[in-house]
Amino acid sequence: MQLLQVEKLTKHFGGLTAVSGVDLEVERGEILGLIGPNGAGKTTLFNLISGTFAPNAGKIIFNGESIGGLKPNYICRKGLVRTFQTVKIFPEMTVFQNVLMGSLFGSEGKSWPEATGQAREILDFTGLSHLSDVPAGSLTLVNQKRVEVARALATRPQMLLLDELMAGLNPAEVAEAMELVTRIRERGITIIMIEHVMKAIMNICKRIIVLHHGKKIIEGTPEEISTNKTVIEIYLGEEEQAHAGS
Amino acid sequence: MTNLSMTVKKNIPYIAISVLILALLAAVPFFSKPYTVVLLKNILMFAALTLSWALFSGPTGYISLATAAFYGVGIYTAAYLGKVLPLPVMVLCGGLASFLLALIIGAITLRLRGIYFAIFTLSSVELIKQVLHWFEITVLGTRGRPVVKISNTTVYYVVLLIVVLLMVTTYFLKRSRYGLAMSSIGSCEDAAAHIGINVTWVKVLTFALSSFFIGLTGATTATGLIYIDSHIAFDLNYSFFPTLMAIFGGIGNVFGPVIGAAVFSYLREILITRFPYAYMIIFGAVMILTILYLPNGIIGLVQTIKDKVLGGKDATASSRKVN
Numbered sequence: 001m002q003l004l005q006v007e008k009l010t011k012h013f014g015g016l017t018a019v020s021g022v023d024l025e026v027e028r029g030e031i032l033g034l035i036g037p038n039g040a041g042k043t044t045l046f047n048l049i050s051g052t053f054a055p056n057a058g059k060i061i062f063n064g065e066s067i068g069g070l071k072p073n074y075i076c077r078k079g080l081v082r083t084f085q086t087v088k089i090f091p092e093m094t095v096f097q098n099v100l101m102g103s104l105f106g107s108e109g110k111s112w113p114e115a116t117g118q119a120r121e122i123l124d125f126t127g128l129s130h131l132s133d134v135p136a137g138s139l140t141l142v143n144q145k146r147v148e149v150a151r152a153l154a155t156r157p158q159m160l161l162l163d164e165l166m167a168g169l170n171p172a173e174v175a176e177a178m179e180l181v182t183r184i185r186e187r188g189i190t191i192i193m194i195e196h197v198m199k200a201i202m203n204i205c206k207r208i209i210v211l212h213h214g215k216k217i218i219e220g221t222p223e224e225i226s227t228n229k230t231v232i233e234i235y236l237g238e239e240e241q242a243h244a245g246s
Numbered sequence: 247m248t249n250l251s252m253t254v255k256k257n258i259p260y261i262a263i264s265v266l267i268l269a270l271l272a273a274v275p276f277f278s279k280p281y282t283v284v285l286l287k288n289i290l291m292f293a294a295l296t297l298s299w300a301l302f303s304g305p306t307g308y309i310s311l312a313t314a315a316f317y318g319v320g321i322y323t324a325a326y327l328g329k330v331l332p333l334p335v336m337v338l339c340g341g342l343a344s345f346l347l348a349l350i351i352g353a354i355t356l357r358l359r360g361i362y363f364a365i366f367t368l369s370s371v372e373l374i375k376q377v378l379h380w381f382e383i384t385v386l387g388t389r390g391r392p393v394v395k396i397s398n399t400t401v402y403y404v405v406l407l408i409v410v411l412l413m414v415t416t417y418f419l420k421r422s423r424y425g426l427a428m429s430s431i432g433s434c435e436d437a438a439a440h441i442g443i444n445v446t447w448v449k450v451l452t453f454a455l456s457s458f459f460i461g462l463t464g465a466t467t468a469t470g471l472i473y474i475d476s477h478i479a480f481d482l483n484y485s486f487f488p489t490l491m492a493i494f495g496g497i498g499n500v501f502g503p504v505i506g507a508a509v510f511s512y513l514r515e516i517l518i519t520r521f522p523y524a525y526m527i528i529f530g531a532v533m534i535l536t537i538l539y540l541p542n543g544i545i546g547l548v549q550t551i552k553d554k555v556l557g558g559k560d561a562t563a564s565s566r567k568v569n
């Protein structure tokens with residue numbers, strides 16, 4: 001069975017339709033890539049699925065249950081969690097406390113020792129143990145992003161939505177992040193990732209969806225996407241322009 | 247709860263000092279002049295209001311200016327129920343009435359953030375005041391009511407008890423799971439909501455808890471007022487003073503609001519008698535200087551000095567970039 005099914009999902013902001021009748025399905029255990037030019041509606045789609053905003057129309061079925069319009073805290077407790085494009089950590093808290101918050105509140109009825117044990121395990125898994133006692137706000141961007149992922153993992157999700165995890169990272173850091181994403185999938189967690197870093201998305205994802213002006217343009221394997229004429233025009237073309245310009 | 251007993255152990259000096267001060271305060275009515283009792287009662291009342299304010303606004307970062315509304319509800323409870331109920335029951339009713347009102351105001355206003363929340367809470371005081379005024383004049387055909395007088399010493403002890411309750415509640419709440427949820431809202435509300443915290447519920451409930459204590463304080467201290475009407479009971483100063491006192495004292499720990507309230511209300515007492523016309527000006531100047539030069543209040547200053555003297559690691563840790 002599909003872990004996530006989205007049908008005809010739509011969101012308006014005033015006169016603008018940020019997400020327009022989007023359908024998508026995600027298999028348990030897969031990594032789905034979500035790409036599209038700036039303003040295509042990728043983040044808005046995540047905001048709808050994770051409960052940040054309620055959709056204007058359409059259905060979101062997670063694990064056979066309708067979650068459209070639920071508050072984010074309920075959706076998180078059902079096992080669907082996300083990270084943010086602009087990092088949202090608790091800057092005054094230590095790295096350990098940030099992750100502990102995920103394990104304390106992400107699922108019901110956990111005791112302190114259980115939650116601390118779980119936070120430690122996640123810190124280990126994400127390679128943050130040596131930074132446990134550092135205030136998260138004083139970390140570099142790449143580590144703050146890692147903390148956010150760690151905190152999300154600590155909620156024990158079945159599905160993780162990653163919004164531009166690799167943006168702003170240098171090539172070595174991108175490689176590390178790709179390795180982390182692969183290991184998260186190996187833990188049995190299903191992933192949807194929004195990414196502008198093509199190398200990452202083409203390497204990790206078996207399937208990619210392209211959004212443009214809020215609509216799903218095409219869906220396919222990395223080969224299909226990278227050779228598709230429309231995609232090259234609207235997306236890869238634009239990237240080349242950006243590269244040529246810079 | 248082993249980590250609880252550990253925190254208690256670590257804080258033994260503070261607990262010892264607190265118990266000593268408490269014993270001294272409890273003994274005051276036995277050996278001092280009536281004026282001292284009244285002065286200390288007023289200071290304790292402001293300490294109670296400031297602690298209540300800081301209980302909610304401190305960790306969540308939502309600046310509430312509704313204190314006067316809940317204080318006024320406490321006062322009106324005393325005016326209406328003071329004759330028919332014994333003091334402890336009447337005071338509890340004041341707390342509960344404020345608690346319920348806060349649930350309503352909270353549910354309406356806590357979806358607003360930042361300055362909008364502050365302005366709405368402030369407006370709620372004015373709204374309640376005017377509605378009550380209208381109701382008394384047109385429906386009851388009266389204005390204001392007398393309040394049953396209770397001895398200053400009794401009031402003093404009840405307010406002291408409220409302050410102690412507030413300090414203990416604040417202390418343990420801060421170290422609980424619920425307290426972590428509260429401060430995560432102040433730190434990054436969006437993140438808190440997305441990792442499973444019911445932010446609406448935590449905000450509304452904490453707001454109501456804080457208002458419960460404000461209501462208790464209002465119902466207790468109203469007994470010293472003799473006569474009240476809606477303008478006396480819902481005086482906006484009771485919204486501004488606790489906020490200013492908390493900022494002045496610092497909200498970093500449980501002693502900040504108490505110190506802020508003590509210094510501030512003592513200062514106010516002196517300034518009112520010495521400079522009855524200029525006192526608000528001096529007051530304003532002190533506040534501006536505090537906000538400019540002591541952003542973490544008196545407690546923040548004490549902490550900085552302590553760190554410097556001990557060559558503290560904490561002071562540098564937060565300014566260092568770590569990879």
Ligand SMILES: Nc1ncnc2c1ncn2[C@@H]1O[C@H](COP(=O)(O)OP(=O)(O)OP(=O)(O)O)[C@@H](O)[C@H]1O
Pocket residue numbers: 013016018036037038039040041042043044045085
């Ligand atoms: N809260 C909001 N209110 C109003 N408009 C919004 C809001 N959020 C997004 N939009 C608009 O919706 C459109 C889609 O934005 P979205 O952030 O989803 O794009 P994106 O695909 O994530 O882009 P990027 O690659 O730049 O992150 C944009 O035109 C944006 O301005």
Ligand SMILES: [Mg+2]
Pocket residue numbers: 042043044085
């Ligand atoms: Mg985006």
